[in-house]
Amino acid sequence: MAKVKHEAAWYPLEPGETVLDGLLRQGVNVSHSCRAGACQSCMMRAVEGVVPPAAQVGLKDTLRVRNYFLACACRLPDGQALEVAGVGELRVPARIASLTPLSRDVLSVRLETEGALDYRAGQYVTLLRAEGLARSYSLASLPRERTLELHVRLIPGGAMSGWLATEAKPGDRVELQGPAGDCFYVPGQPEAPLLLAGTGTGLAPLYGIARDALEAGHTGPLHLFHGAREPGGLYLVDALRELAARHPNLHYRPCVLGGGGGEVEEGALEDLVRACLPKRPTGWRAFLCGNAEGVLSLRKKLFLAGFSLKDIHADAFLPSTPRVEPVSGAA
Incomplete structure (x- = not known):
């Protein structure tokens, strides 16, 4: 049986179970959203043990060489042990600057970060609340602008969108992780359609x-x-x-x-x-x-x-x- 160590405790994994599913099943609070390897909100860092290559697909080289991996894509072979840590060092503190309805079901959320966030317009970030709730949103803003802008679709019963629409207020503290994604404009060939x-x-x-x-x-x-x-x-x-x-x-x-x-x-x-x-x-x-x-x-x-x-x-x-x-x- 494979096992994973998280915050000084060992947790057994069932055959074929991902690190994310195993930890969540046993009551460990792990930030996550899509569980499909796309949003990267479940990223962890391996302290000891071997990370399966499939768990690092889509990550930047600078993250892979430092043993970061996606918990939702990490399945350990039988008998293997992996000790993991969080990714707090990759997160940027931020506060909500404004919340503005753009339509009946879309909310503009503007954020001010405490540190610089190097991104390209069109990439996405993961927005995290203090207790670990995470959701990924694309950036509508430009790097030159003072605030980051997210467009949040208001989903009935949505944990993050519901909080932003009804409880959150300017000044509230959050964290950001990222950016990620390759959907952005690259200068060159200015005449291309x-x-x-x-x-x-x-x-x-x-x-x-x-x-x-x-x-x-x-x-x-x-x-x-x-x-x-x-x-x-x-x-x-x-x-x-x-x-x-x-x-x-x-x-x-x-x-x-x-x-x-x-x-x-x-x-x-x-x-x-x-x-x-x-x-x-x-x-x-x-x-x-x-x-x-x-x-x-x-x-x-x-x-x-x-x-x-x-x-x-x-x-x-x-x-x-x-x-x-x-x-x-x-x-």
Whole structure:
């Protein structure tokens, strides 16, 4: 039987069980969210023992060489022992600067950090409360701006979004971990056409990426599609129209499945995106964010349409998973 040591206590792992699942099952409070290796909120550091390579997939080289790993992806061979520690040294203290509704179900959360956070617009960070509750959100702000901006979708019964919407207030202390993610603008080829497409709060990273590209002097066309089920699901409409008015190469395309009209197109996001593409999209770069199913589907369709995979940058939003209740009698 494999086992893991956490804060001076040893915990046995069932065959095939991840370090995260084993610790949660036995009542250990470990920060986590997606449990799919994407958000990196369950990151730990190995003090003693060998970390399976699969538990470090997606981490930066600078983290791997220091024995950081993802607890949700770490399965130990039978008989192996691993001693782990937290990642407090990777976290940046912050405080809530403002909480502003952007729509009926999207909240802008602005944060001021106590230390510098080196990030690129479009990357994501993990927001942590004092007791360890963690959720990952993309950054809509630009590095030059004084505060970090997150767009939080308000989910009925959501632990973090519910707290932010009803209890949190400016001045409250939180922590940030990250940044992570490769969905951001890289200067170079300023004439290349850019496709930015997302649904819901997938607009957050796209908003940052578009502004970052424009400030970097990108001259090629930027086609920004934001999709929702109906008009009430759209947000930042006026801000994006004003941005497009200042930059003729930015083409903002809000779209809905039903109830559209006027300047809001009606139809499936995928169909509208494909209709704007040339027969051979040579040199195009794409940034896709939002619902995981939609992102993966559009990524496949763009590849089949002629996009190079290296030019498709995708950030699929994964939902948090239900809390695992500890086994009876666990500490």
